Each structure stands twice: as structure tokens, then as C-alpha cells.
Amino acid sequence: MSNIITIDKLCLWYGSQQALKNVSIDIPEKSITALIGPSGCGKSTFLKTLNRMNDLIPGVRITGSVKYGETDIFDVATDVSELRRQIGMVFQKPNPFPMSIYDNVAYGPRTHGTKGKAKLDDIVERSLRDAAIWDEVKDRLKKNALGLSGGQQQRLCIARALAVAPAVLLMDEPTSALDPISTSKIEELALQLKDKYTIVIVTHNMQQAVRISDNTAFFLLGELVEYGATEKLFSQPVDKRTEDYITGRFG
Amino acid sequence: MKDKKKAFERAVHGVFLILGLTSVCCVLLITVYLIISGIPAIHEIGLIEFLFGTTWASTAAEPAYGILPFILTSVYGTAGAIVIGVPIGFMAAVYLAKVAPPKVKTVMESAVSLLAGIPSVVYGLVGMLVLVPGIRKMFHVPDGASLLAAIIVLAVMILPSIIKVSVTALEAVPKEYEDASLALGATPVETCFRVSVPAAKSGIAAAVVLGVGRAIGEAMAVMMVSGNAANMPSLFQSVRFLTTAVASEMSYAAGLQREALFSIALVLFLFIMLINATLNFFLKRSKEG
Amino acid sequence: MLNGKLSRKRRGYIALMRTLMYACAALICALVLFLIAFVLVKGVPNISWELLSTSPSYLKERIGILPDILNTVYIVIATLFIVLPLGVGAAIYLTEYAKNKRFVAFIESAAETLSGIPSIIYGLVGMLFFCQFLGMQTSLLAGAMTLVIMNLPTIIRTTQESLKTVPQSYREGAFGLGAGKWRVIRTVALPGCVDGIITGCILSVGRILGESAALLFTAGFAHALNGIFEGLTSAGATLTVALYVYAKEQGEFGAAFAIAAILLGLTFLINLAAALTQRYFRRKKAL
Numbered sequence: 001m002s003n004i005i006t007i008d009k010l011c012l013w014y015g016s017q018q019a020l021k022n023v024s025i026d027i028p029e030k031s032i033t034a035l036i037g038p039s040g041c042g043k044s045t046f047l048k049t050l051n052r053m054n055d056l057i058p059g060v061r062i063t064g065s066v067k068y069g070e071t072d073i074f075d076v077a078t079d080v081s082e083l084r085r086q087i088g089m090v091f092q093k094p095n096p097f098p099m100s101i102y103d104n105v106a107y108g109p110r111t112h113g114t115k116g117k118a119k120l121d122d123i124v125e126r127s128l129r130d131a132a133i134w135d136e137v138k139d140r141l142k143k144n145a146l147g148l149s150g151g152q153q154q155r156l157c158i159a160r161a162l163a164v165a166p167a168v169l170l171m172d173e174p175t176s177a178l179d180p181i182s183t184s185k186i187e188e189l190a191l192q193l194k195d196k197y198t199i200v201i202v203t204h205n206m207q208q209a210v211r212i213s214d215n216t217a218f219f220l221l222g223e224l225v226e227y228g229a230t231e232k233l234f235s236q237p238v239d240k241r242t243e244d245y246i247t248g249r250f251g
Numbered sequence: 252m253k254d255k256k257k258a259f260e261r262a263v264h265g266v267f268l269i270l271g272l273t274s275v276c277c278v279l280l281i282t283v284y285l286i287i288s289g290i291p292a293i294h295e296i297g298l299i300e301f302l303f304g305t306t307w308a309s310t311a312a313e314p315a316y317g318i319l320p321f322i323l324t325s326v327y328g329t330a331g332a333i334v335i336g337v338p339i340g341f342m343a344a345v346y347l348a349k350v351a352p353p354k355v356k357t358v359m360e361s362a363v364s365l366l367a368g369i370p371s372v373v374y375g376l377v378g379m380l381v382l383v384p385g386i387r388k389m390f391h392v393p394d395g396a397s398l399l400a401a402i403i404v405l406a407v408m409i410l411p412s413i414i415k416v417s418v419t420a421l422e423a424v425p426k427e428y429e430d431a432s433l434a435l436g437a438t439p440v441e442t443c444f445r446v447s448v449p450a451a452k453s454g455i456a457a458a459v460v461l462g463v464g465r466a467i468g469e470a471m472a473v474m475m476v477s478g479n480a481a482n483m484p485s486l487f488q489s490v491r492f493l494t495t496a497v498a499s500e501m502s503y504a505a506g507l508q509r510e511a512l513f514s515i516a517l518v519l520f521l522f523i524m525l526i527n528a529t530l531n532f533f534l535k536r537s538k539e540g
Numbered sequence: 541m542l543n544g545k546l547s548r549k550r551r552g553y554i555a556l557m558r559t560l561m562y563a564c565a566a567l568i569c570a571l572v573l574f575l576i577a578f579v580l581v582k583g584v585p586n587i588s589w590e591l592l593s594t595s596p597s598y599l600k601e602r603i604g605i606l607p608d609i610l611n612t613v614y615i616v617i618a619t620l621f622i623v624l625p626l627g628v629g630a631a632i633y634l635t636e637y638a639k640n641k642r643f644v645a646f647i648e649s650a651a652e653t654l655s656g657i658p659s660i661i662y663g664l665v666g667m668l669f670f671c672q673f674l675g676m677q678t679s680l681l682a683g684a685m686t687l688v689i690m691n692l693p694t695i696i697r698t699t700q701e702s703l704k705t706v707p708q709s710y711r712e713g714a715f716g717l718g719a720g721k722w723r724v725i726r727t728v729a730l731p732g733c734v735d736g737i738i739t740g741c742i743l744s745v746g747r748i749l750g751e752s753a754a755l756l757f758t759a760g761f762a763h764a765l766n767g768i769f770e771g772l773t774s775a776g777a778t779l780t781v782a783l784y785v786y787a788k789e790q791g792e793f794g795a796a797f798a799i800a801a802i803l804l805g806l807t808f809l810i811n812l813a814a815a816l817t818q819r820y821f822r823r824k825k826a827l
Contacts (some may be wrong), residue, residue, distance in 0.1 A: 051434060053430070053433065056433065064407060068542070069542075071542045071543065073542075075543075077543050078542055078543065079542055079543065079544050079545060079546065079551075080436075081436040081437070081438055081541060081546055082436065082542055082544065083436075084433065084434055084435065084436040085436035086542075087270070088434065088435070089434035091427065091430065091431065091434075093427065095425075095427035095428060095430065095431045096431075097428055097431065097432070097446055097450070098428070098449070099449070107432070107435060107437075107445070107446075108435040108436065111432075111435060111437045111441060111445070112436060113549065113550070114549055155270050157431070159433075160435065161435070162433075164410060164435060164436065256720060257721075259658045259722070260721055260722060263682060263721070264637055264721075266629070267629055267630075267632055267633035267636075267637050268633060268634075268637065269807065270625075270626060270629030270630045270633055271629070271630045271634055271637070271638065271647055272630075273626055273630055273635030273692065274602070274630060274650045274651040274654055274692055274693065274696065275646070275647055275650040276656060277654055277689045278626055278650045280665070280669065281661070281662075281665050281689075283655065283712075284665045284668055284669055285661070285664075285665065288668060300547075315649070318669065338564075338565045339567060339568070340568075341562075341564075341567045342560050342561050342563075342564035342565075343561075343564040343567070344565065345561055346561040346562065346565040350558075350561060353566070357550070359541045359565065359568070359569065361811065361815070362568070362569065363572075363574040364811050365555065365570070365572065365576075365807060365808060366568075366571075366572055366575075367676060368746050368750065368807040368810060369750070369803075369804065369807055370749065370750030370751075370752065370780050370783075370803050370807070371752065371753075372752050372780045372783045372784045372787075373579065373783070373800045373803055373804065375784070375787070375788075376579075376783065376787050376796055376797065376800055377575060377578055377579065377800075378791075379787060379788075380582075380793065381578065401751075404789055407571065410568065414568070433795055435704075437552060438546070438550070440553075440554045440555065440557050441553070443548070444558075453681050462789070464616055464656050467658070468657070468658025468659065468660070468661075469658070470658065470659065470660040470753040471752045471753050471780075471784060474788070475784070475787065475788055494658060494660045494753075497660055497664060498660055498663075498756065501664070501667075501756075501757055502757070513664070513668075516660070516661055516664050519658070519660075520661055521659065523656065523657070523658065524653075527656055
């Protein structure tokens with residue numbers, strides 16, 4: 001399996017505070033990579049760097065390289081809009097637009113130039129099916145998305161992200177605001193999606209990482225402490241800090 | 252001793268209750284007075300003749316009291332002010348809320364506040380000496396005092412309220428919507444107009460309602476630039492609004508003419524109440540939907 | 541693919557919207573600058589000590605605006621004197637006493653209705669009710685009473701807002717110590733809403749200074765020089781009404797612009813005062 005994103009010596013500062021220290025990691029494609037670690041360890045910051053959402057924060061400074069395929073994403077010539085189309089994101093708190101379900105899913109394709117009702121209808125249906133929510137909403141596509149439950153809203157957000165046909169899906173603690181049933185539905189969904197998409201998921205729930213991920217990276221205080229196959233990292237961690245975190249001695 | 256205290260507290264409560272009811276009393280007072288003074292003339296002139304008559308000749312030998320010219324002028328004038336003022340104010344508000352660097356924003360917002368506080372007679376004065384001769388020269392009309400001059404003055408006067416309310420509405424849009432849009436590959440400008448603005452639309456609609464209210468009720472500034480002839484409205488002609496119709500003849504009117512002016516005020520009052528009620532109804536419906 | 545640019549259509553849309561935004565913002569700035577410059581350039585040269593300190597005299601063919609200045613001051617004082625107790629009292633009732641939420645909403649919608657009524661209608665009703673029915677004749681007092689009704693919503697609103705920021709726990713503490721309701725209001729709630737009252741005052745003064753349509757038929761256009769009590773019971777023009785008459789009916793644009801420049805300066809001072817007091821009270825409350 002080839003690596004779809006390669007990160008080399010990535011450092012990030014918020015003003016004078018360093019949030020990421022020399023992170024180097026390779027993300028293999030069509031797999032699920034989990035990022036774990038205590039609060040404030042930098043895992044969300046790292047995730048947001050991959051689709052350059054950190055650009056929006058004033059005072060941010062980044063050194064090191066992040067390569068998506070052959071392209072350095074921080075290169076001046078990189079089209080950020082296209083980058084974010086190929087690397088999609090699902091947020092911690094479901095954030096559907098205050099529009100109809102249809103318009104939510106169609107927003108991405110419309111932005112990138114897709115026109116024509118037939119085409120959009122097709123994309124919307126396909127995305128909602130891929131996100132395992134089509135049957136629940138097919139009769140109310142024109143209704144406001146905010147009327148859905150929390151779990152449904154999050155699956156809608158996943159459908160919305162899938163609608164632009166990304167290669168990578170970044171998920172920032174997508175189930176932390178949801179009830180256990182919705183959580184397991186989304187975990188199931190992630191396992192289905194990894195056939196077609198590369199998924200990088202930040203989670204504070206170690207059981208979730210064990211359940212669904214192929215590889216796990218453990219972050220602590222901005223550093224990448226350990227990275228490896230999930231089974232191995234959790235059963236025979238190499239670094240003592242990893243062992244302490246997994247066994248619950250802190251975090 | 253306890254009874255005395257209780258009686259005192261009850262008295263105080265009563266005083267405040269009365270004070271609390273003052274605004275209700277005032278509304279009642281105004282409504283009652285307008286109706287009492289406005290009805291007689293309408294009764295004498297005839298409702299249809301009054302509202303739809305196209306000639307107003309209150310001082311002629313055979314007086315005519317049709318106020319359709321005033322109603323239409325007020326409608327066109329307000330519509331014109333909204334058509335010009337809302338887009339400009341809205342785009343400026345988007346700039347202020349989303350694009351402007353903080354220092355520029357502070358300065359511009361105080362400039363807008365200043366604009367909001369300038370008395371209407373000052374607007375009228377500048378309009379008299381800049382707009383009216385300007386229109387006369389640019390469009391080669393005999394007298395620049397016209398509906399167009401009034402529309403421009405009204406548009407400028409409603410800009411501050413439109414800007415202020417729209418900025419507040421835009422700043423209240425949750426950042427999560429913008430993050431979601433950007434993460435899908437939309438640029439900041441696209442996000443602004445395709446997500447933030449629609450999310451703020453009820454606030455922006457409220458701004459427009461405010462603008463309509465101000466424009467239709469303005470008297471002094473409009474009186475100084477619109478000429479005051481009781482014509483059917485036409486862009487370059489001297490016109491009279493519902494507000495200026497009341498103001499311009501009141502000082503010397505008597506008898507039926509005077510009562511007719513009260514009736515005009517009543518029509519204006521009902522008109523505004525109707526517009527506010529309709530617009531607020533639609534606002535509430537769009538909020539629920 | 542990643543090294544390409546946005547489609548031409550998208551780039552065009554973005555460029556168009558940005559241009560419109562900058563253009564409209566620039567237009568507004570230009571408008572404000574032009575207004576201020578025009579009024580100051582035409583008005584300041586006409587402001588002289590003579591203008592500010594004398595009354596108009598036909599004999600000496602001179603315009604003086606001292607009576608108008610005094611009339612404006614009198615009417616501001618009279619209006620505030622009456623509207624403050626009324627408005628603060630109403631706000632206290634709405635936040636401290638009223639229990640029925642629908643009743644409160646009813647009163648609040650009445651206040652909102654009042655703030656939507658155009659000033660010319662206030663002038664008309666003021667003339668009918670205060671000048672004729674109550675026999676006040678054309679006088680500054682009638683004008684002040686009209687302005688009271690116009691500014692009531694503002695005072696009620698600002699006082700209410702700051703009353704709501706007084707934490708309920710303060711009141712409960714006072715009740716717990718055995719104080720009666722009036723005492724609690726007087727010692728806990730009222731002092732806490734002083735900032736709202738002051739803000740309301742400043743806003744009202746701004747509105748009163750700018751008001752003209754409501755005063756045309758209630759306070760009239762006289763330019764007699766009076767002391768406060770005589771002034772309140774006689775007709776008098778305020779600065780805005782004087783401006784209107786000088787400009788529209790007498791063609792005395794010099795005097796009109798001088799008054800306009802003075803009013804502009806006063807508006808600026810009022811805005812400044814409002815901003816400073818808000819900052820002061822915000823800092824105080826943050827402590």
C-alpha cells in the first residue's frame with residue numbers, strides 16, 4: 001500500500017507557542033489512521049494542517065513539508081480550493097448548513113462547478129447512500145437539515161464531504177458529541193468507507209481507535225511519540241509514555 | 252407595623268404599574284387622536300374619493316381632496332430609496348463584517364454612527380445646495396427639486412441603519428458554517444456570499460424593514476428637496492409625500508382643508524402599521540421555516 | 541491538477557464580489573467625508589461670536605442664534621426631566637415587578653410601536669393634544685412633552701437592558717437580609733443600572749438635538765430671548781427648526797450652514813460621549 005500523505009519534520013507555532021514539534025509520519029492510502037493523545041497534545045492541530053485549515057488562523061507559522069502525492073501542499077502554486085476538495089473534513093460538532101438536506105450535499109459539487117439537476121441529483125443520492133443515510137432522508141431532501149438528529153446530522157456532514165469525491169477524509173473527533181448508537185453507526189460507516197477513501201481520524205476514545213483503525217499515532221505535547229500498526233501499538237507499545245497513556249496513567 | 256409596610260409596598264407597586272403602562276397609554280392616545288381627527292374629513296370627502304382621487308387642490312375655489320398622488324409618491328420614494336440604499340448598504344456591511352481590517356472597521360463604524368446621528372434638516376440642507384442644482388444641471392430640467400432628489404436623500408439616510416443591523420446579523424453567523432464551507436474547497440468570498448449571507452438573511456431582512464420605516468416617515472429632509480407640488484409622482488417633477496403634505500399646509504390650513512390633513516396623517520399612520528405588521532409576519536415565518 | 545487555478549467562472553465571481561464590496565465601502569466613506577467637509581467648509585466661516593450671542597434683529601439686519609441655542613437647551617432639560625422618571629419607572633416595573641410574561645411582551649410591543657411612528661405624526665398629535673386639548677399652546681413645554689413620548693422607548697430599553705445585567709443573586713442577598721422590595725430596588729437594582737440610564741440619556745439628547753418635524757407645530761418658530769421658565773411656556777425655535785426656517789423660507793444659507801456645522805459638532809460630541817461612557821462602564825463591570 002502506498003503512502004498518500006507524507007509529512008516530514010512538521011513544526012507549527014501559534015504566535016510564540018509551538019504546537020507541533022518535528023512531526024514526521026506517512027499515511028498509507030485506503031486505510032484508517034487514528035491519532036490519539038491527551039487534550040492539547042496537538043492531534044487536532046496536526047489534522048487541520050493537512051487540509052490547510054490552519055491558514056485561517058492569524059499568527060500561524062509552519063515549517064517542514066507535507067506532501068500529498070507528489071505535491072507539497074504549502075507550495076505557493078498549490079490550488080487550496082482543489083486541495084480541500086481532495087482532502088475533505090468532518091468536524092467534531094456536526095455543522096450542516098441551515099439549508100435543505102439536498103442543498104447541503106450539493107453545496108460542494110456546485111462550488112466546484114457541477115451544474116445540471118440530473119447530475120446533482122445523482123451525486124446527492126450517491127453521497128447519501130455512501131454515508132448510510134439515504135433511506136432515512138430520501139423523502140425529505142428539501143427539508144431543513146437542522147431538523148435531523150445529531151447522529152443523522154453528522155452522517156449528513158460525511159455525505160456532504162463525500163459529494164466532492166475526495167481521496168482522503170479527515171475526521172476530527174466525529175463521534176464525541178454523539179450518543180453510543182450514533183457513534184457505532186459512524187464507526188461502521190468508517191470501516192465501509194476505507195475501501196474507497198483514506199481516513200485519518202482524531203479520537204480521544206482509545207477503544208474507538210482499537211475498533212476501527214489500522215494504524216495509530218500517539219501524540220504528546222506536540223510531539224509524535226509513537227506510530228505503528230494499531231494492534232502492535234496497543235499490545236506492545238515501544239515508548240514508555242505510550243504505555244502510560246494507554247494504561248490510563250494520565251490523560 | 253407589618254400592615255403599614257405591606258400597604259407601602261403595594262402603593263409602590265401601583266406607582267410602578269402605572270409607569271409601566273405609560274407606553275401603552277401613549278399608543279392608545281396617539282391612535283385615538285388620529286382616528287378622531289382623521290375620520291370627519293374622510294367622512295365628508297368620501298373614502299374612495301379621498302384615497303383614490305388624483306387631484307389635490309385644497310385651496311382652489313372648488314377644492315379637491317384626492318391623496319393618491321401623495322400615496323404613490325411615498326410608495327415610489329420609499330421603493331427607490333430601498334432599491335438604491337439596500338444593495339449599497341448591504342455590500343458595505345459585508346465588507347465591514349468579513350473583510351475590513353480591525354482598524355479600518357473601527358473607523359468606518361464610527362463614521363456610520365456619525366451618519367446615523369446627523370439631523371435630517373442637515374441632510375435636507377446639503378441636498379438643497381448640492382443635489383437639487385446638480386440634478387438640474389445633469390438632466391437639464393428646469394428645477395432640480397424632484398422625486399429623484401428625495402430618493403437619493405432618503406437612500407443616504409437609511410444607509411446607517413441598514414449597515415448597522417446587517418453587520419450585527421453577519422457577525423452572528425456561527426463560525427462552524429464558514430469552516431464547513433472552507434473545508435469543502437470554497438474560497439472565503441464564496442463562503443461569505445453562499446453561506447454566511449443566507450444564514451444571516453433574517454437579520455438583513457430586519458434591516459430592510461427598518462429602512463422602509465425610516466424612509467416612509469421622513470418629512471423634513473424630503474420637504475427641502477422635493478419641491479412640494481401636489482403632482483402625480485414623476486422622477487424629475489416636483490412632488491409631495493404623505494409626510495410633507497401634512498407638514499406643508501398645516502400652518503395655514505383651516506376648516507375641511509385642515510381636517511383633510513389630519514386624515515392624511517391617519518392614512519400614513521395606518522400605512523406604516525400595516526407595513527410593519529406585514530413585514531414582521533413574513534420575518535417570523537421565515538424564522539420558523 | 542493541484543497546480544492549476546480556480547476556474548475562470550469562479551475567479552470572475554470572486555473578483556466581481558470583491559470589487560462591489562470595496563466600491564460600496566469606499567462610496568460610504570466618500571459620502572461621510574463629503575458631508576462633513578461640505579458642512580464645515582460652508583458653515584464654520586459663518587460662525588462668529590456675534591452669531592452665537594445675539595438674537596436676530598431686523599433693525600440691525602443681523603442674524604443671531606442665541607435664542608435658538610437657549611431654546612434647545614431648555615427643551616433638552618425639560619424633556620429629560622420628565623422622560624427619565626417615566627422611562628426608568630416603566631423599566632423597573634417591567635424587570636422587577638411584572639410577573640406575567642405576556643403582559644410584559646404586550647408593553648414591550650407597545651414601546652416598539654411608539655419607536656416606529658414617524659416624527660411628523662408625533663408633531664401633529666402633540667399639537668392636537670398638548671397645545672390645543674391641554675391648553676399648553678405653542679410652547680417649548682408642549683414640544684418637550686411630545687419629545688418625551690418619542691424618547692420613552694429609548695430610555696425604557698437602555699434601562700431595562702442594564703437592569704437585566706444586575707445579577708439576580710444580588711437581589712436575593714438583599715431579600716435574604718429582610719429588605720422590602722422597594723428597598724431592594726432602591727439600593728441594589730437602581731445603582732446597578734446607572735450605566736443604562738446614562739446611555740439612554742445620551743442617546744435621547746442626540747435624538748432631541750436632531751428632531752425637527754415633531755417640534756414644528758408644537759414649539760413653533762419664535763426667536764424670543766427668554767429665561768428658562770418663560771421660555772418653556774412660550775413658543776420658540778430650536779436649532780434644527782431655525783435651520784429649516786432660515787434655509788427653506790428665508791434663503792439665509794450662511795446662518796443655516798453655521799447652525800448645521802454646530803449641529804454636526806454636537807452630534808460628534810454625543811457619539812463620543814456615548815462611546816466613552818460605554819467603555820467606562822464596561823471596564824467597571826468587568827472588574
